[in-house]
Amino acid sequence: MQDYRVHRATTPSTDEVRAPKPATDKPPAHKPPSRSTLHVLRDNLAERDGSHLDCRAALHDEIVTLRLALKTAIRHGWLTHLPDLSPPYRTQGKAVHRAWLSPAEYKQLYEATREYAKTPALNHYRWNAEQVHDYVLFLANTGLRPDEAKNPQHRDVTIATDDATRQKILEIEVRGKRGVGHCNSTSSAVRPYERLLARALPGLPQGKRARIRRGETGTGPVQEDVKKYPQPTDHVFPGNHIKLFNGVLTRTKLKLDRDGNRRTACSLRHSYICMRLMECGYLSDREELSHQRRDDREILRGASEAHARCRRHQRSQEAAEPTTAGGRARR
Numbered sequence: 001m002q003d004y005r006v007h008r009a010t011t012p013s014t015d016e017v018r019a020p021k022p023a024t025d026k027p028p029a030h031k032p033p034s035r036s037t038l039h040v041l042r043d044n045l046a047e048r049d050g051s052h053l054d055c056r057a058a059l060h061d062e063i064v065t066l067r068l069a070l071k072t073a074i075r076h077g078w079l080t081h082l083p084d085l086s087p088p089y090r091t092q093g094k095a096v097h098r099a100w101l102s103p104a105e106y107k108q109l110y111e112a113t114r115e116y117a118k119t120p121a122l123n124h125y126r127w128n129a130e131q132v133h134d135y136v137l138f139l140a141n142t143g144l145r146p147d148e149a150k151n152p153q154h155r156d157v158t159i160a161t162d163d164a165t166r167q168k169i170l171e172i173e174v175r176g177k178r179g180v181g182h183c184n185s186t187s188s189a190v191r192p193y194e195r196l197l198a199r200a201l202p203g204l205p206q207g208k209r210a211r212i213r214r215g216e217t218g219t220g221p222v223q224e225d226v227k228k229y230p231q232p233t234d235h236v237f238p239g240n241h242i243k244l245f246n247g248v249l250t251r252t253k254l255k256l257d258r259d260g261n262r263r264t265a266c267s268l269r270h271s272y273i274c275m276r277l278m279e280c281g282y283l284s285d286r287e288e289l290s291h292q293r294r295d296d297r298e299i300l301r302g303a304s305e306a307h308a309r310c311r312r313h314q315r316s317q318e319a320a321e322p323t324t325a326g327g328r329a330r331r
Contacts, residue, residue, distance in 0.1 A: 143272040
């Protein structure tokens, strides 16, 4: 392994002459390098600045390249067995956590989206701003991934009554990277979905230039658009509002967390998981949450351990100042 690293790290000299390619297609016979050649390679490596080769990523790339070469030799029958390249002990990697929103930051975000929906920069941005506001509330109260929130149609969402709490919730048939599954939302996701159903779809632009593009006469009277509402076969979120969502995050200074990680729409899902874990935290609830959110229990366990301090802080706040039944405000 060390000889292979030396061979990869050493730049061939200019006076070396490449061997001519064989005339046949048969692979050349393996010839191990001589001891003097290995010594020369080690001397050349010692003269160079090879400090960058000691990092973990460089070693991992070298081992992966070597393993691919050995597997190719196994498939062609050049070797009889594959050497064990696994390290003698497992190293501890860097602890990386996904960007999420604390309850206070989440409240700051949905209040900003609600204010922008009331007073957008331009009047024709109003429908998109209202969609973004409901999009934030919908993802933060269902735990769906962004691609899972884009696929469902209105016929896949049902407003039902929870047997345990007797509150209205959403039962969603989810289609995403984990296949087809089912998701039960919290009660706070019902009101945003009802607003999505009651909101008329945006009509065609009635400007003179837009009407000419559609083949209409630009000087004729403007025809009143008939309001169209979402149908069962329409998508719940038909548009993409990434720029508007990122603009709200930037204006509220929530785009980056304390570790410098960028927050995206997927951060709403992780915020939902973390806030649910802060409320329950038990193993049985964690397994149920893993089944509901179609995620690995190890990921949820890491999230719960990473945010245990925030959970204790929240419990101390609840002990000092009792909150109303229903938990945090989401509207």
